[in-house]
Amino acid sequence: MSVDLEKLAQEEYKYGFVTDVEQEIAPKGLNEDVIRMISSKKNEPEWLLEWRLDAYERWKKMKEPRWAFLRYPKIDFNDISYYAAPKSNPRPKSLDEIDPEIKETYDKLGIPLEEQKMLAGVAVDAVFDSVSVFTTFKEKLAEEGVIFCSISEAVEEHPDLVRKYLGSVVPRGDNFYAALNSAVFTDGSFVYVPKGVRCPMELSTYFRINAENTGQFERTLIIADEGSYVSYLEGCTAPQRDESQLHAAVVELVAHNDATIKYSTIQNWYPGDKQGKGGIYNFVTKRGRCVGRSSRISWTQVETGSAITWKYPSCVLEGDNSVGEFYSVALTNRRQQADTGTKMIHVGKNTSSTIISKGISAGEGQNIYRGLVEIGKNAEKARNYTQCDSMLIGDCCGAHTFPYIEVRNSTAHMEHEASTSKIGEDQMFYCRQRGLSAEDAVSLIVNGFCKEVFKELPFEFAVEAEKLLSVSLEGSVG
Amino acid sequence: MLEVKNLHVQVDDKEILKGMNITVAPGEVHSIMGPNGSGKSTLAQVLAGKETYEVTEGEVTFQGKDLLDLEPEERACEGIFLAFQYPVEIPGVANTYLLREALNAKREYRDEKPLKHIEFAKLAREKMKALGIDEDLLKRSVNAGFSGGEKKRNEIFQMQILEPTLAVLDETDSGLDIDALKIVANGVNSMKDSGRSFIVITHYQRLLNYIVPDFVHVMVDGKIVRSGGKELAYELEEKGYAGF
Numbered sequence: 135m136s137v138d139l140e141k142l143a144q145e146e147y148k149y150g151f152v153t154d155v156e157q158e159i160a161p162k163g164l165n166e167d168v169i170r171m172i173s174s175k176k177n178e179p180e181w182l183l184e185w186r187l188d189a190y191e192r193w194k195k196m197k198e199p200r201w202a203f204l205r206y207p208k209i210d211f212n213d214i215s216y217y218a219a220p221k222s223n224p225r226p227k228s229l230d231e232i233d234p235e236i237k238e239t240y241d242k243l244g245i246p247l248e249e250q251k252m253l254a255g256v257a258v259d260a261v262f263d264s265v266s267v268f269t270t271f272k273e274k275l276a277e278e279g280v281i282f283c284s285i286s287e288a289v290e291e292h293p294d295l296v297r298k299y300l301g302s303v304v305p306r307g308d309n310f311y312a313a314l315n316s317a318v319f320t321d322g323s324f325v326y327v328p329k330g331v332r333c334p335m336e337l338s339t340y341f342r343i344n345a346e347n348t349g350q351f352e353r354t355l356i357i358a359d360e361g362s363y364v365s366y367l368e369g370c371t372a373p374q375r376d377e378s379q380l381h382a383a384v385v386e387l388v389a390h391n392d393a394t395i396k397y398s399t400i401q402n403w404y405p406g407d408k409q410g411k412g413g414i415y416n417f418v419t420k421r422g423r424c425v426g427r428s429s430r431i432s433w434t435q436v437e438t439g440s441a442i443t444w445k446y447p448s449c450v451l452e453g454d455n456s457v458g459e460f461y462s463v464a465l466t467n468r469r470q471q472a473d474t475g476t477k478m479i480h481v482g483k484n485t486s487s488t489i490i491s492k493g494i495s496a497g498e499g500q501n502i503y504r505g506l507v508e509i510g511k512n513a514e515k516a517r518n519y520t521q522c523d524s525m526l527i528g529d530c531c532g533a534h535t536f537p538y539i540e541v542r543n544s545t546a547h548m549e550h551e552a553s554t555s556k557i558g559e560d561q562m563f564y565c566r567q568r569g570l571s572a573e574d575a576v577s578l579i580v581n582g583f584c585k586e587v588f589k590e591l592p593f594e595f596a597v598e599a600e601k602l603l604s605v606s607l608e609g610s611v612g
Numbered sequence: 613m614l615e616v617k618n619l620h621v622q623v624d625d626k627e628i629l630k631g632m633n634i635t636v637a638p639g640e641v642h643s644i645m646g647p648n649g650s651g652k653s654t655l656a657q658v659l660a661g662k663e664t665y666e667v668t669e670g671e672v673t674f675q676g677k678d679l680l681d682l683e684p685e686e687r688a689c690e691g692i693f694l695a696f697q698y699p700v701e702i703p704g705v706a707n708t709y710l711l712r713e714a715l716n717a718k719r720e721y722r723d724e725k726p727l728k729h730i731e732f733a734k735l736a737r738e739k740m741k742a743l744g745i746d747e748d749l750l751k752r753s754v755n756a757g758f759s760g761g762e763k764k765r766n767e768i769f770q771m772q773i774l775e776p777t778l779a780v781l782d783e784t785d786s787g788l789d790i791d792a793l794k795i796v797a798n799g800v801n802s803m804k805d806s807g808r809s810f811i812v813i814t815h816y817q818r819l820l821n822y823i824v825p826d827f828v829h830v831m832v833d834g835k836i837v838r839s840g841g842k843e844l845a846y847e848l849e850e851k852g853y854a855g856f
């Protein structure tokens with residue numbers, strides 16, 4: 135098997151093409167003028183501009199965090215452009231108004247924007263560089279009172295909601311990347327599900343980075359009012375380029391009494407080439423607040439892309455009986471590095487959280503699980519179950535886990551399990567003896583390893599995730 | 613069908629097979645018996661292509677092809693099946709799923725169309741019944757939490773689905789009670805035909821009451837020290853391996 139497991143990721147990234155559209159791109163560099171420019175492009179109200187400028191002031195005083203187990207060259211924040219938008223119709227009312235090149239891009243990515251061609255029951259917000267280019271099924275959703283639009287549109291159409299919730303989960307000075315995002319965020323999705331409504335379809339945002347030397351800073355805000363339910367999925371890809379690009383998003387979720395938010399991610403940003411050249415730097419702050427009693431927030435992520443991943447989707451369990459979940463598959467191949475995990479902050483009584491993390495390292499990939507479970511002093515009878523499994527494929531990769539636990543209430547019940555295994559030589563041989571090729575065997579075993587996480591994904595996406603994992607593993611054996 | 617000539621195999625510089633010879637013709641059932649550690653499983657794994665074992669000398673031909681030149685999956689597709697002494701667990705992978713993938717890999721190798729879900733399910737159900745395998749076992753992860761007997765029966769079930777040309781059964785009888793043993797033996801006997809051969813590795817003569825071999829070989833310290841008909845098995849039972 136030594137032979138089998140050495141050859142590495144020759145497989146090409148299938149989404150690496152560039153779309154040729156006329157773009158309006160801000161000059162490189164970050165200063166107040168750039169922020170004012172972004173704000174005015176988006177016709178923002180004064181309070182939001184002030185909010186951005188305040189975030190910028192805070193950011194300037196902050197230091198880039200270096201505690202993660204990641205190695206990458208220093209990012210020059212003045213060598214990035216903070217705004218790129220296609221020049222064509224900024225907010226098309228119908229599909230005919232969309233630049234055909236952009237439409238074709240989404241077709242190529244397998245996300246046709248024509249509603250009749252879509253996966254039944256999935257509404258899509260398509261974000262292209264800094265702007266949302268189209269949102270499908272808006273009218274249908276509106277019938278139920280569900281608001282699903284780009285965040286820029288929400289700022290104009292639903293200013294009270296945005297003002298009330300923006301920054302209420304991830305404050306603008308929360309951390310270095312969140313502050314940067316707050317200063318320059320360009321677009322992203324906004325969802326509001328009213329009281330008692332079960333959102334009739336899956337909502338999904340598809341993020342596409344296209345322009346060169348630009349960062350993508352999107353901001354997503356999802357509010358589930360009392361007794362509502364919503365399942366939301368984000369997907370992402372980027373062209374194949376030799377320079378690394380920065381992606382620093384913020385996602386905020388708010389779940390009121392008895393509300394449920396399921397948030398799934400299939401992250402497939404360009405991972406860089408075999409030598410570690412290029413690829414997306416993904417620095418993301420995702421957090422949900424279970425403010426209401428018996429509310430529930432569930433994060434499911436399948437991370438196969440990016441050169442660097444720094445990401446800890448978290449739940450703050452404030453409401454009594456609220457539930458937080460984190461299901462994660464992170465795969466690193468080639469020279470990819472991922473430092474990812476979650477934080478479960480138990481505040482209310484009887485709160486419970488589940489963490490299931492599956493890290494797979496192949497090639498020269500490095501995979502780090504970093505998690506915090508914090509039980510506050512009033513969190514009577516809080517429960518946490520953590521399971522952290524790592525799988526290694528080959529001899530040049532690595533896996534590390536850093537679980538942190540802070541318990542301030544003696545009634546807490548905690549369970550923690552962890553395992554690290556090398557992909558079993560015996561398992562490989564068994565599958566191959568039955569007739570499977572080495573690659574199919576690896577993909578079968580790894581998909582089995584991830585089963586507990588995949589079953590949390592909406593069905594169509596679970597299938598996609600399995601395929602994606604297989605593709606990402608191609609070349610990890612030979 | 614299979615010809616093993618002067619096979620020498622080592623692991624970590626330790627020689628395990630020391631000049632092994634065996635010839636198996638189509639339709640024959642051969643039994644290899646021998647004490648623990650004599651190298652029976654090693655032979656089985658080398659035939660199946662396990663790379664941990666280094667062949668230092670000798671040759672193996674299978675249906676005219678140089679077997680040692682083929683990858684494990686190629687050997688499988690050419691018709692070699694190994695019922696493992698210790699079948700591995702593969703968490704999260706449904707038993708049927710692996711088997712369907714395996715069968716379809718084999719079909720693809722022969723330029724046949726893959727079997728559809730329902731066709732496969734029908735085939736599986738038929739074979740399963742005969743072996744007294746619970747439908748539940750198909751949905752569970754490969755060998756995960758299976759009892760010893762379930763694992764062995766599952767190996768035979770896989771063999772029935774994959775219909776090999778040469779099946780090597782490595783101590784498939786050990787750990788089975790008499791009823792399970794009969795089921796396994798029936799599973800093998802029902803597959804016997806003029807084009808299919810078996811190598812039955814066993815520690816005990818007991819199995820050979822149910823699967824009657826054409827030839828019995830006694831293996832000691834990496835070599836076949838004696839070959840004969842089925843009566844050799846009875847002799848072994850009486851005298852033990854001490855005399856060899």
Ligand SMILES: Nc1ncnc2c1ncn2[C@@H]1O[C@H](COP(=O)(O)OP(=O)(O)O)[C@@H](O)[C@H]1O
Nearest residue numbers: 623628646647648649650651652653654655664
């Ligand atoms: N992978 C291995 N690494 C080291 N030694 C091995 C390995 N496989 C088998 N052996 C050794 O080779 C000898 C024969 O083993 P095996 O073929 O399993 O015998 P049997 O099946 O007849 O009991 C034993 O001494 C065993 O310890």
Ligand SMILES: [Mg+2]
Nearest residue numbers: 652653697783
């Ligand atoms: Mg053995």
